[in-house]
Amino acid sequence: MSRAYTAPAALTMAILFVVPMGIIAVYSLLSRGTYGGVLPPLTLESYTRLFDPLYAGILWRSAVVATIATVICLVAGFPLALFIARAGRWKNLYLALVILPFWTSFLVRTYAWMFLLRDTGLINTILLSAGVIREPLPLLYNYGAVLVGLVYGYLPFMVLPVYATLERMDKNLLEAAADLGAKPAATLWRVVIPLCKPGLVAGSVLVFIPCLGAYLTPDLLGGGKTILAGTLVQNQFTNARDWPFGAAVSLVLMVIVMLLLTALVRREGETLL
Amino acid sequence: MKRLLPLYAVAAYLFLHLPLAILGVFSFNQSKFIVWEGFSLRWYAAALHDTAMAESAVNSLLVAAAATVVSTVFGTLCAYGLWKRRSPWIAGSLYLSLVTPEIVMGIALLAFYQWVFRFLHVQLGMHTVILAHVMFCLAYVTIVVMARLRSVDAALEEAALDLGATPWQAFLKVTLPQLWPAVGASALLAFTISFDDYVITSMVAGVDSETLPMVVYAMARRGGNPEVNAVASMVTVGLGALIVAAERLQSR
Amino acid sequence: MTRRTWFFLGLSGLSGCARDLRPRLNVFNWSAYVAADTIPKFERETGARLRYSVYESNEELLARVLSGNSGWDVVFPSNYFVAPMRENDLLAPIDHQRLTNLHHLDAPFQAPPWDRDLAWCVPYMWGASGILYNRHLQPAPAAWADLWAPRLAGKLTMLDDPAEVLGAALKKLGYSLNSNNPDELKRAQREALDQKRLLRAYLNAEVRDQMVAGDLEASQLWATTAQQAMDGSAALGFVYPSEGFALYADNAVILRESRHKELAHEFLNYLLRPETAAGVVVETRTATANAGTRALLPPDVRSNKTLYPDQQTLARGEWFQTMPPTVQRLRDRLWTEIKAA
Numbered sequence: 014m015s016r017a018y019t020a021p022a023a024l025t026m027a028i029l030f031v032v033p034m035g036i037i038a039v040y041s042l043l044s045r046g047t048y049g050g051v052l053p054p055l056t057l058e059s060y061t062r063l064f065d066p067l068y069a070g071i072l073w074r075s076a077v078v079a080t081i082a083t084v085i086c087l088v089a090g091f092p093l094a095l096f097i098a099r100a101g102r103w104k105n106l107y108l109a110l111v112i113l114p115f116w117t118s119f120l121v122r123t124y125a126w127m128f129l130l131r132d133t134g135l136i137n138t139i140l141l142s143a144g145v146i147r148e149p150l151p152l153l154y155n156y157g158a159v160l161v162g163l164v165y166g167y168l169p170f171m172v173l174p175v176y177a178t179l180e181r182m183d184k185n186l187l188e189a190a191a192d193l194g195a196k197p198a199a200t201l202w203r204v205v206i207p208l209c210k211p212g213l214v215a216g217s218v219l220v221f222i223p224c225l226g227a228y229l230t231p232d233l234l235g236g237g238k239t240i241l242a243g244t245l246v247q248n249q250f251t252n253a254r255d256w257p258f259g260a261a262v263s264l265v266l267m268v269i270v271m272l273l274l275t276a277l278v279r280r281e282g283e284t285l286l
Numbered sequence: 287m288k289r290l291l292p293l294y295a296v297a298a299y300l301f302l303h304l305p306l307a308i309l310g311v312f313s314f315n316q317s318k319f320i321v322w323e324g325f326s327l328r329w330y331a332a333a334l335h336d337t338a339m340a341e342s343a344v345n346s347l348l349v350a351a352a353a354t355v356v357s358t359v360f361g362t363l364c365a366y367g368l369w370k371r372r373s374p375w376i377a378g379s380l381y382l383s384l385v386t387p388e389i390v391m392g393i394a395l396l397a398f399y400q401w402v403f404r405f406l407h408v409q410l411g412m413h414t415v416i417l418a419h420v421m422f423c424l425a426y427v428t429i430v431v432m433a434r435l436r437s438v439d440a441a442l443e444e445a446a447l448d449l450g451a452t453p454w455q456a457f458l459k460v461t462l463p464q465l466w467p468a469v470g471a472s473a474l475l476a477f478t479i480s481f482d483d484y485v486i487t488s489m490v491a492g493v494d495s496e497t498l499p500m501v502v503y504a505m506a507r508r509g510g511n512p513e514v515n516a517v518a519s520m521v522t523v524g525l526g527a528l529i530v531a532a533e534r535l536q537s538r
Numbered sequence: 539m540t541r542r543t544w545f546f547l548g549l550s551g552l553s554g555c556a557r558d559l560r561p562r563l564n565v566f567n568w569s570a571y572v573a574a575d576t577i578p579k580f581e582r583e584t585g586a587r588l589r590y591s592v593y594e595s596n597e598e599l600l601a602r603v604l605s606g607n608s609g610w611d612v613v614f615p616s617n618y619f620v621a622p623m624r625e626n627d628l629l630a631p632i633d634h635q636r637l638t639n640l641h642h643l644d645a646p647f648q649a650p651p652w653d654r655d656l657a658w659c660v661p662y663m664w665g666a667s668g669i670l671y672n673r674h675l676q677p678a679p680a681a682w683a684d685l686w687a688p689r690l691a692g693k694l695t696m697l698d699d700p701a702e703v704l705g706a707a708l709k710k711l712g713y714s715l716n717s718n719n720p721d722e723l724k725r726a727q728r729e730a731l732d733q734k735r736l737l738r739a740y741l742n743a744e745v746r747d748q749m750v751a752g753d754l755e756a757s758q759l760w761a762t763t764a765q766q767a768m769d770g771s772a773a774l775g776f777v778y779p780s781e782g783f784a785l786y787a788d789n790a791v792i793l794r795e796s797r798h799k800e801l802a803h804e805f806l807n808y809l810l811r812p813e814t815a816a817g818v819v820v821e822t823r824t825a826t827a828n829a830g831t832r833a834l835l836p837p838d839v840r841s842n843k844t845l846y847p848d849q850q851t852l853a854r855g856e857w858f859q860t861m862p863p864t865v866q867r868l869r870d871r872l873w874t875e876i877k878a879a
Contacts, residue, residue, distance in 0.1 A: 018367030018457075019376050021360040022424055026379045029421040033394035034386070036401065045863060050604070050626065067871075071878055089298065096295040108471070110299060113526050114306050115478045117518040120503050124514070125305035127744075128312070132753040135308060151692065154739040168302070173475055174433045177468045181437050208437075215433045218384070219426070226387035229484075236739020237698040240877035247389050251597035252700060253870035256393070263390040270385040338591065393601075400605045409607050489601060493564045493609035496591060504569055504592050 041260035051256050059261035068245070072266065075242035078156065078231075079224035082163040086220045087213065089164065090171030094212075095205070097172070098179035108176060111169050123162055123233050130158055130234075154236030162230040167223060171216035178212030179205070214277070222270060242266055306522060313515035329516040339501055339517060346498040349412065350481040353419035358473040360420070361427025362465065366457060368428070369435045380425040391422065392489030399490060410492030418490050419483065423476040430475060434468030435461075562587040563801050566602070566613045568788060569594065570762075571663060573821035580808050586801055594743075603628060603793060611796040612805060617652040617787045618858045620659050629658045630792040636803035639810035642830030650787065651857055659789035660806050661827040663762075666785050666847070666855055667702055668778045670749055670764040671756040679756055681780040682710040686729070691736045693755035695748075698740035700873035701858060702784060703730055706758060709781040715856050718865040727872040731879055749774060765823045765844045776844045778851050785855040787827060 041059050043051040062068075097107045114122065129135050130152040137149040152158060182205065190200040206213070228243030240248075246266070249259030313330070317323035333339055368377060383391070395418050399410065438461060446456040462469075484499040491500065498521075505511045569592040577588050593599050596619045602608055606628065615623055623629050634640060637660065640648075647661040669679050679685060685694060685706070696703050705715035707726035717723060738754060745757045750770040759767075764776045790809060792802045808814055812830035819826045819835060825845045832840055840846065861869065 016367065018363040018370070019373060020367075022364035022367075022380075022428065023373075023376050025360060025421055025424060026376065026383065029395070029398070029417055030383050030391075031379055033391075033398035034382070036397045037390060037394045040397070045867075067875060067878060071874075074878075092291060092294050093298045096291050099291075105470075107295075109474070109526075111302065112474055112478055113522060114302050115482060117306060117522050119482050119484060119499065121309065121514055121518040122305065125309045128308065129305055131748065131751070133748075133751045165301070165305070169475070169478070173471045174430050177430055177434045177471050178437060180467050181434060181464075211433045211436045215429050219429065222385050226385075228387075228389070232698075233744075236695075236737075236741060238734070238737065238739055238877070240874060243387055243389075244877075245874065246387050248870070248874070250389055250393055251595070251601070252873075253866065254597075255867065255870065259393075260390070263387050266387065267382060267385045271381065274381065274385075396601070396605060400607075403605070403607055409609050410605065411609075488598070493589060493591075504594055 037260045038264060041257055041264055043257050045255050045257050056257075059257040060265075062258060063261060063265060068262070071240055071245055072242055072269070074239075075225055078159065078163070078241060079221050079227075082160055082167070082224045083217050083221040085160065085164045086168055086171040087217060090168055090216060091175055091206075091213070093168075094172045094175035094179055097176050098182070104180070108173075111172050115169055119166065119229065120233075122165065123230060126158070126162055126165065126234060127153060130161075153234065154238060156235070156239070158234040159231050159239075162234040163224050163227060166227075166230060167220045170219040170223070174215040174219065175209060175212040178209040182208055218274065225270060226266070306518065309515045310519040310522070313512055313519045315512055317512075329512040330520070332513050333516045333520065336513070338496070339498075339513075342496045342498045342501040343521075345412065345495055346481055349415050349419055349487075349495075349497060350477050352416045353423055353480040354473050354477040356416075356420045357423035357427050357476050358469060361424050361472060361476075362431050362462075362469050364424070365428045365431035365435055366461065366465075369432065369438075380428055383422060384425045384429075388483075388485035389489075391418075392486040395421075395486065396489045410490060410495070412492075412495045414490045414492065415487055415495050415497070418486055419480045422483070422486060423479055426475050426479060427472040430472035431465060431468045434465055438464050560585060560587050561798055561801055562589060563612065563798050563805055564589045564591075564610045565805065566591050566593060566599065566610045568592060568614055568663075570822045571614065571788070571818070571824065573817045576809075576814060576818055579814075580805060583808070584801070584804060586798075588805070606795050608793075608795070610793055611798055611802045612790060612792055614662055614788045614790055615659075616858070617650065617661075617789060618860045620652050620789055620791065621860050623791065624658050628794055630794045630796060630799055630802075631657055632660060632792065632806075633799075633803055636800070637807050637810060639807050639812075639830075642810055642812055642815075642828050644827050644829040647787070647827040652787075652859075653789075659791045660810065661787050662790045662809065663824045664785065664787035664827050665825055666761050666778065666783050667697065667705075667758060668761055668764065668776055668783055669756055670745075670759045670767060670774060670776050672749070672752070672754075673773050673775045675755055678775060678777065680777055682706045683781070685756060685758065686710070686733055686736070688736065690755055692738055693753075694736050695739050695741045695745050695754060695757040696733070696737060697758050697760075698742050700869055702758060703740070703876070704869060704872065705784050705858075706779075707733070709779065709783065712781065715782070715784055716859045716861075718861065720868060723865075723868060723872060727876060730876050734876060734879060746770075761844050761847075762822075762824045765842070768844065769823065778847055778854065780854070782854040782856055785857045787857075 040051050042055050042057070044054060044056055044058070046052045093111070097104050097111070100107050131137065132149040134152070136152060140146045141149065186204060186208070187200055190204050195203065226243045226246070228241070228247045231239060231241045232244055242262070246259050246263045249255045249262065314325050314327065315322055316326040316328070364376065399414055403409075443456045443460050446460045447453065451459065482499060484503050487497050488500055491497065502514055502517060505514050563586055565588060567590065572590070577590050581588055593602070596616050599613055599615060600619065600623070603610055603613060604626065634656070640656070640660070643661060647664075648656070650661060653659050669685065671679050685696070696706065704723065704726050707729035708715045708717050708722065710729060711722070711725055713719075713722045713726070717726070741757070743763050745754065745759060746763055746767045748754050749757060749767045752773070761776065768774045768776060790806050792799060792806070796802055810828065812828060812834055815826045815828040815831040816834040818824065819831060820839060823845065
């Protein structure tokens, strides 16, 4: 019976995801075409090339950046979701306000940050004229800027699922906790957070994964001075025109993330789907 | 804490909106460059007379609307189905679609379409874009709805079934009403992701299906074109007004 | 549903109903490569419709048309992308009979190294990379080697393109920028790594605004983009480095999949018309491959040393070439190492 419910989605995923990814898997086993594309013969070369400290280092650095961004989103997103969930009749408006900035193009948002963080940008101009600093602070084109961009870009992915679980939470439970003498902080820590764990886990996954594969933000706010996993893959498909290697890198990346996710799910005893 | 939370929310909203507000202010800048030279509406005039922009905006809205409706319906049903009975295959493919870097998904879809086109005589166009968007929105919708389902009491539905409801009725009348906030949230998320997507869309779009992000991206890459700021401001204010209006209607 | 939604649905419905039966040419070009009236004028003259859209990189273009059923008719790859597109069987031959204005092309572009007989492409615009700098820098930079000076620390950018960055380093060392000698490339990589410590960032066209605003002192940039920056700020100057520099040309090609090859030729011939090219050049500040156009240009444009360097300067330029796969792979590896450092 439940098959009937999942059928439309299953069919969509089978045709538009599994088959295309199968093609990519085949790509990763072929040889590089001179000008992009792929050619026979079959080879494992793209995978053996990955056993290289250079690429391992890039993957590791991406994981670190994505983890930090996720933790910041978690810490910053939870209270916001809590606020919205408790906002009564205004909560839909507040929720919409979280998403609204994200209906402008991703690139426009990134440019907005570049405009703020530049040497002659707003922050430096204000600090300079206030006499706080003598020389403009180098705010743009470093890891800090990349993190700001990632957090800004993916915060709603944290807020939405957390809000969805918080909103559903039984008010009586909180009152019961208060009646039993629990301080607000204790209620939050011992009752609210454990209850909205599914939302927190979902949010973290939704933030971590795109951060790991992001390439526009690191490139634009990091000034192209660093290379993360997303940029590496992107480069193979465009500049380097090495599709088999790009396919291999992305498949390996996907496997690593899947393993991490499975480990998380096992340990926490939580599943998302 | 009661007082701290609103204070924090104000700061968070400032963080979210200030960069765009500033961009909005500079959409009224006379100068082409990011140096203030005086008030002007010239970039708005330019944006409104830009037919490519208008066309791409219509395309974007159509794609996002279609992808949101289809993926929200499919995703909600799917989450429900998975909640009733787990399926590692479906869940696995949804997870995988999340962890696939956008560029890879774009290339994969393009390769797939090329392969299909060998048998069918079609070209890249709105249909290929919409199909791609439905696919990559599905996982997001399913996860958000699922997060909510996990806190739904299954006993209620069982009670409905015991009282003679068909499974479909039980879903529609008992479980679905409890899911509305999550369905709404996931629809918003799907719309946002679809409306904003550049990487995948740019791979699978044909001649007549350029979306707003594609036009804006091309423009912004040319350097800070204030026309982009004007368009961004119009989209933000327009959609914002829409949301506020919808909110007013609902709360009446 | 709101009124706005209805409005947009209506709009799209209308556009669907009132289907225009005139033939339509689909043209995909770099940004800022036509003037405001270039397209409307062609439409008036021929009675055809033209769909015009822009891209920002050769890779983007190639990805879009590689399927062979993209719907585009005329596109504009750079010189080193013409051969790849031809080998992927994407191009239609150019019919010289139909291009009565072909003789207007500059002599070097009548038989360019990337397509000696112009069998597959028609050169459209060309350009070069050099150094855009702030004039208060004394002495002003004159060579790539000057971009290794510690005084520029944190105030310098290079293009975000392996061919350009390695190219500048290769030139600094006195090698060809198309070098495929691993030792030369590795030495160039060491230079680039050295320079990275001084760099603010690797940026392309986006750097223009920051140069105008004064955030930066010097950047490696394309001449046409540099000219746009100089139009915005009198404090900026541009120099073609003394060691030599990269040249590139963007060429009009007709895709094999095009169903309007006749109209496409007509469009190419229209672009080759000196008056058309002059209109484009004056408005967009680009460098045309059309000799006939020069006479029509206002003196200040014609004598612009950034857009139209003299013969002596031009002689130092070197055309980018298509790399063999092994060299391409080595270069990518070196570039990844530079970026990851």
